[in-house]
Amino acid sequence: MTTVQIPVDRAPAQAGGASPKVVARTGLYALMAANVAVVTYFFGQSGFGTNALILMGRVTGLYGTLVMAFQFILVARLPWFDRRLGMDRLTTWHRWTGFTLLWLLLSHAVFITLGHAQLADLPPVTELVDLATTVEGVLRAVVALFLIIVIGGVSARYARRRMAYETWHFIHFYAYVAVVLAFTHQIAAGSTFNTSEPATAYWWGLWTFALGSVVVGRFGLPLYRNLRHQLRVAAVVPEADNVVSIYITGRDLHRMPARAGQFFLWRFLTRDRWYKANPFSLSAAPDGRSLRLTAKAAGEGSASLRYLKVGTRVFAEGPYGAFTAMHRTKPNAVLVAGGVGVTPIRALLEELHGHAVVLYRVRDPRDAVLLNELRHLALVRGAVLHLLTGPSAAPTPRGPLLAPHSLAAMVPDIRDRDVFVCGPPAMTDAVMTSLRELKVPKQQVHAERFSMAG
Missing domain, CATH: 3.40.50.80 (Nucleotide-binding domain of ferredoxin-NADP reductase (FNR) module)
Known part of the structure; x- marks a missing residue:
């Protein structure tokens, strides 16, 4: 020792008041509760019908759609939420709400099929085939549900541990396909969606905000910051046999909103690494002139960092994390x-x-x-x-x-x-x-x- x-x-104690985590968490809860209230209101306005199974199917479908939109907000990497809650916590919530989404949509499919089968006096499988081939949007919903089941399966702990990150991430991209298919199904067959102009405007607004958050947080903001800062490798310094520090420089780094304790997803734009994004923390507090990461050779990708050349272009997503x-x-x-x-x-x-x-x-x-x-x-x-x-x-x-x-x-x-x-x-x-x-x-x-x- x-x-x-x-x-x-x-140092003097900080001023009192609610912590940033509590404020952000309360904001997310309030956002979700407000949308639940709005969806419930529009559902009541659209009428309840006479078949209990179809009613349950509509309820689970509506709240499943709402949870799906909330899923995208959780992983949009919006800076305000990320700095206060952290990617770890947001990703965990995304995972668990994902399983909630899976059960809601499965329940929606089962209740709707059983309800219409009861009304038509047909076997459930026959009724499902009939709905998929005769009602606009139902076949798209079936495909969307299949994709969500696959995504949910590969996200289970047992499967996730046995799958390469790149494979898991690629499969997750099909969630966007599932969203498009599910939303077009809602437009075509959702009675609550079409019950009134305000209801239609609400659903369009919700999904515009959810998908817009993803576009801004995961694509627009990283692209803007990298174009602005023009990051490059300034030095590669071995710290030990299997540990190396990479110094990054760029333009206007004093405007980069990074703090000690945060991390970036780093892409080094070489022929064999440009498509690999690895999370590494800053190993020195940002000083406005350079950024430093320190990595241990835990695999082929991190082991190759010591061979990076000075001047290599860098694409960094972040900063992320609430560990500040x-x-x-x-x-x-x-x-x-x-x-x-x-x-x-x-x-x-x-x-x-x-x-x-x-x-x-x-x-x-x-x-x-x-x-x-x-x-x-x-x-x-x-x-x-x-x-x-x-x-x-x-x-x-x-x-x-x-x-x-x-x-x-x-x-x-x-x-x-x-x-x-x-x-x-x-x-x-x-x-x-x-x-x-x-x-x-x-x-x-x-x-x-x-x-x-x-």
Whole structure:
């Protein structure tokens, strides 16, 4: 264990009020609730009919369409929401609402088919075929449902872990096809859509906003920023045998709205890498002149970064993430890093005010990336740096290295600090469990998953 400490005056506490996460989360809930109310109103105006099964089919179809639009807003990467909630949280919500969407649309198909089969006194399969071949828009809806089932299947945890990211991402593009097919079905066959001019205007407005958010957030804004900043590789610096830092320069970088702790999706525009986007955190606080990322060779793509040539054009999407000082609630902080997850922690240490304790967990001291920089920053900032080495389960007088008693011994006032955690999932989960046992308030805990950070 290495400890460096110089006393420093504590930074003043931030002003009170609702946290950015609470404000953004409340905004999303309010947006969803308002749309549910509007859809319910237009549904009531369109009439309920006499068949209970068809009624249930219409209800599940309407709310399924609303959830589908909400899905696109969650992954539109709108900066205001992303800075306050983070891509990790938004992506998790997208995943779970995706399964909700799947069940709603399946229920819609089943109830509508059974209801019409009951009215026509026909077997359900026969009625489904009849609807698909005689009613405009139904066949498109069947194809859309099939695509959504496929997308839902590959998004299940078991399938996702066994599939290359590029394959999974390509299959997800079919969601846009499903949306077009489902919306044209709604236009052709949706009685609530056509019940009045305000209802029609509402649905068109909802989908214009949802798809427009995707176009702006995922395509328009990245394209604008890259055309403006003209990013290029300025230097490639090996940090260790399997770790390299890439320095990026460009025009007007002082106007790039990046903060320490955030990450970009980086594309290096070479013949063999231009189509690969990899998430790497900034490993130094933005200074308005350059950006730096530090990557460990975890695969063929990241291993090839050390061979990039100076002057290589870069296309960067971002900055993304809520792992920033914007979310601090206390004047002092604890920064917990594991492995190459230290990169956003190192950047945060450079930007944070107030007293900080850094816990850097590695299996072997040789794995401690950027350790000299951390030691220098600790001296300059008056922080305390603990380098924790050895197996996670290695016995100590206070239990495992990141167990509750160990954390409390290293940081006695941990309940009065913000805690920032970034590292491999197992380590992050262990720290989060320890923090819960120590009763650190939830609003003071900020975690970034290693998969998005490094």
